[in-house]
Amino acid sequence: MGKRVGLEVTVAVAEAVALCRIDMAGVYPITPQSHIAEHLSTLVADGKLDAEFVTVESEHSAMSAVIGSSGAGARSYTATSSQGLMLMHELLPIASAMRLPITMAIANRAVSGPLNILNDHSDIMPQRDAGWIVVFAENGQEAIDLSIQAFKIAEHKDVMLPVSVNIDGFQLTHMVEPVEMPTQEEVDQFLPPFVPHATLHPARPVTMGAFAMSDYFTEIMKAKDEAVKNSKKVILEVWDEWEKMFDRSYKPVETYQADDADVLLLTMGSMGETAQLAIDELRAKGVKAGLVKLRLWRPFPFAEIKAVVKNAKKLIVTDRAVSFGGPGGPVFSEIKSALYAETQRPTIYNYIYGLGGRDVTVHDFVGMFEKIIADTGNVAADTYVFWGVRE
Amino acid sequence: MIEVRWHGRGGQGAVTSVELLAVSAIAAGKYAQGFPSFGPERRGAPVAAFTRIDDKKINVRSGIYEPDIVLVLDSSLIGLVNVIDGLKPGGKIIVNTHKTPEEIRKDLNFNGSVATVDGTGIARKEMGVPIANTTMIGALLKVIGIMGLDAMKESVEHRFGRIAQKNLNAMKRAYDEIKILN
Numbered sequence: 001m002g003k004r005v006g007l008e009v010t011v012a013v014a015e016a017v018a019l020c021r022i023d024m025a026g027v028y029p030i031t032p033q034s035h036i037a038e039h040l041s042t043l044v045a046d047g048k049l050d051a052e053f054v055t056v057e058s059e060h061s062a063m064s065a066v067i068g069s070s071g072a073g074a075r076s077y078t079a080t081s082s083q084g085l086m087l088m089h090e091l092l093p094i095a096s097a098m099r100l101p102i103t104m105a106i107a108n109r110a111v112s113g114p115l116n117i118l119n120d121h122s123d124i125m126p127q128r129d130a131g132w133i134v135v136f137a138e139n140g141q142e143a144i145d146l147s148i149q150a151f152k153i154a155e156h157k158d159v160m161l162p163v164s165v166n167i168d169g170f171q172l173t174h175m176v177e178p179v180e181m182p183t184q185e186e187v188d189q190f191l192p193p194f195v196p197h198a199t200l201h202p203a204r205p206v207t208m209g210a211f212a213m214s215d216y217f218t219e220i221m222k223a224k225d226e227a228v229k230n231s232k233k234v235i236l237e238v239w240d241e242w243e244k245m246f247d248r249s250y251k252p253v254e255t256y257q258a259d260d261a262d263v264l265l266l267t268m269g270s271m272g273e274t275a276q277l278a279i280d281e282l283r284a285k286g287v288k289a290g291l292v293k294l295r296l297w298r299p300f301p302f303a304e305i306k307a308v309v310k311n312a313k314k315l316i317v318t319d320r321a322v323s324f325g326g327p328g329g330p331v332f333s334e335i336k337s338a339l340y341a342e343t344q345r346p347t348i349y350n351y352i353y354g355l356g357g358r359d360v361t362v363h364d365f366v367g368m369f370e371k372i373i374a375d376t377g378n379v380a381a382d383t384y385v386f387w388g389v390r391e
Numbered sequence: 392m393i394e395v396r397w398h399g400r401g402g403q404g405a406v407t408s409v410e411l412l413a414v415s416a417i418a419a420g421k422y423a424q425g426f427p428s429f430g431p432e433r434r435g436a437p438v439a440a441f442t443r444i445d446d447k448k449i450n451v452r453s454g455i456y457e458p459d460i461v462l463v464l465d466s467s468l469i470g471l472v473n474v475i476d477g478l479k480p481g482g483k484i485i486v487n488t489h490k491t492p493e494e495i496r497k498d499l500n501f502n503g504s505v506a507t508v509d510g511t512g513i514a515r516k517e518m519g520v521p522i523a524n525t526t527m528i529g530a531l532l533k534v535i536g537i538m539g540l541d542a543m544k545e546s547v548e549h550r551f552g553r554i555a556q557k558n559l560n561a562m563k564r565a566y567d568e569i570k571i572l573n
Binding site (some may be wrong): 006 | 410413414415417418422423424425426430431448449450451452453454456548550
């Protein structure tokens, strides 16, 4: 294990990706992802990473390039944010339908408009149904670990799907913090070379991304759904293996002080650690507060969510994106539908917060708990509230 | 945990300093965060950057609103930006200026601990440039007292190569010459 060093998280992610011996990176720089693109291109230019760095002219081209490259059998990587991800959107379901194990970092940033470069989850949420595996990092170490694990998960013969690693923009990407970089030997031991299922080669012609009309389309969609659902088994295996090797545990749903909690709060991404401090504060006052952290967004961990929330009286789901005119934030909707048929389940509340970089403090989380605990009539249940909004 | 807010102008290197300090503190076995005020930056515009240092893992990821220490890289910001905003009771301010701590106290209408050093003058003499960001790390280390100047050597050498020693010399002078009024 490498020793603990201070690195900016984007630079650490680029270093981790280089340790995965990628063959190709097709990246277009966009704030707050840019340092990943810059650092990878520096590593290639300095001869430290033997890979093709394709300087594309847009994110649409970046995703097109990695689709082609992955189809040709190369370990292919890209990274983006916000508008860049929106521009890629058209191609994301194609990458998963073609069963290409592309790995992508998303430095999560608010989608325009108005133009905003800061963090929320409005870029990843519209990609929910693209057929990608989606994981969220809580800190710099997780951003590194998940980036390495992503290749192994994506390329597993029982998965063969693209993976996005979501890293909150600025809150994580622009932070210099302590991380432990695995060594090259360790990554080589963990991650075998990429063995593609099929490759595009003039001498061995295959068809990828073929045309399919109504006679086959439904079957292909069903097959893709099965593939995403089945990927969970491999994800769990890979996380298990990671824990054995690096002594850091990864689970689809993680908890903090949740076992005996009356009121739970659920976060996804970088807010988890700050929320943990709020739990400590509330516990010190005798409030039975607990935290649930959702790491795996797709495939959605239904069983794990049901298990961890079933004994709580109230569950506060927090969302970093808005479903305008919808049933609540996207995470809230999923959790609600996951628990719909449960006979024993908490009353569910939804706060939409931290939009466009609005800072969220320990005090905010304590406030959320206090408000919901005070709502003895469950008046605010089953609907959503914009936390801290000025009206 | 010590929380420091840096005030400077875009281009004066506040972000470089918080990075160097965080990297060095971590190399010295501590836990640290270094981060900019999130968002676009413009050369010459007032900016802030932040440092957290602790002996245990730092979990908080929100901004710093109640710093223990404020460091002002550019004294022309005094009067323009409320640099003592949120400063903890007993908190300290360090200013890069040729003025005395007494004068700064008066300028800020502030009764707490003030430290001053002519970082720009030192930087000009030691490095030939009026950029005091690394110089002022020396001043900060003197005030916080949790690690010595030696801790900076490796990260400064890694960052600045052949001009590293000049930066380290300037840091040392700021460390020695800072005037502290408690």
